[in-house]
Amino acid sequence: MQIKITRILQEWSPGANSIKSGIFFWIILLTIVCCFNPLTIQAAEHERLSAMKPFSDEKIAIQNFEKNPTPANRKALANIRARHAVRLSELAKKKADMDPYYLALLYAQSATDLVPDNSDYWFLLGHLYWQMKGNRWSLLMAEDALNKAVTLNPKDDKARLLLGQILFYQDSFAAALEQFETVVTRNVKTAVPEVINMMYRAYILDYLPIQGIKFFQNLLTSKPDADCARLALAILLHQQEKQSVAEKELKKIINRPDVPPEDRDRALKLINQWQGKEETR
Secondary structure (H helix, E strand, O other): HHHHHHHHHHHHHOOOOOHHHHHHHHHHHHHHHHHHHHHHHHHHHHHHHHHHHHHHHHHHHHHHHHHHHHHHHHHHHHHHHHHHHHHHHHHHHHOOHHHHHHHHHHHHHHHHOOOOOOHHHHEEEEEHHHHHOOOOHHHHHHHHHHHHHHHHOOOOOHHHHHHHHHHHEEEEEOHHHHHHHHHHHOOOHHHHHHHHHHHHHHHHOOOOOHHHHHHHHHHHHOOOOHHHHHHHHHHHHHOOOOOOHHHHEEEEEEHOOOOOOHHHHHHHHHHHHHHHOOOOO
16 A cells, blocks of 8 residues: 555655645645554544434444443444445435535444454445545545455455456556456356456456466356457457457357347457458547
């Protein structure tokens, strides 16, 4: 995380002639230092939650926990706050209002602080930050939370897929592929177009076409009707100047009787492009 923060600070670093930008830069720096101090985070969160009127079910759970801070009461309070995080995020989307969403983040963070070994709470927090993907900071926070979820539960495929997607959007292609390959190898049902499309792009963008070709060939051995994987394989083969082999893969799609029309059309379009019959965009 320190390396990523340094990279962001370098990107935000002002020019030598910008006094106002310089002041803003140091405000950002001090904010980051404070935010990554766990004691500062917990103290600020406790202060804000304590200042707010709790929901009725939350109030009872707080009272029970304060009277008897057992693990069971701690888990009960964390579960309630996680449920409210989900509810508040849905309310924010419905009303197009970010205030409930920020509160949802606070409640999700509280759930992870109360029970830090619960991977579902970390997934929830990561997912909420991912929904704010319009800025780089939220992507980093989402990545951090989902890394914790995967560490706690390595078999959580939904967390790995979302983590892979976040890494992909941050141009960490090799790291994203590690997550995608782990999940798809374990469960071929996850070899859906949304995942495969990110994978073949990551193989290309990170100069790993041979790795991609081998992976998709192995995948198609166990799932020969995965048209999206065969399309991706053909594209990687063509990039390696193996056009005839690539076209053979595409013809397997075209000649399959039960192939979806959109997959057949895509395969035909690629062959026409490669043969110069259609202009490549």
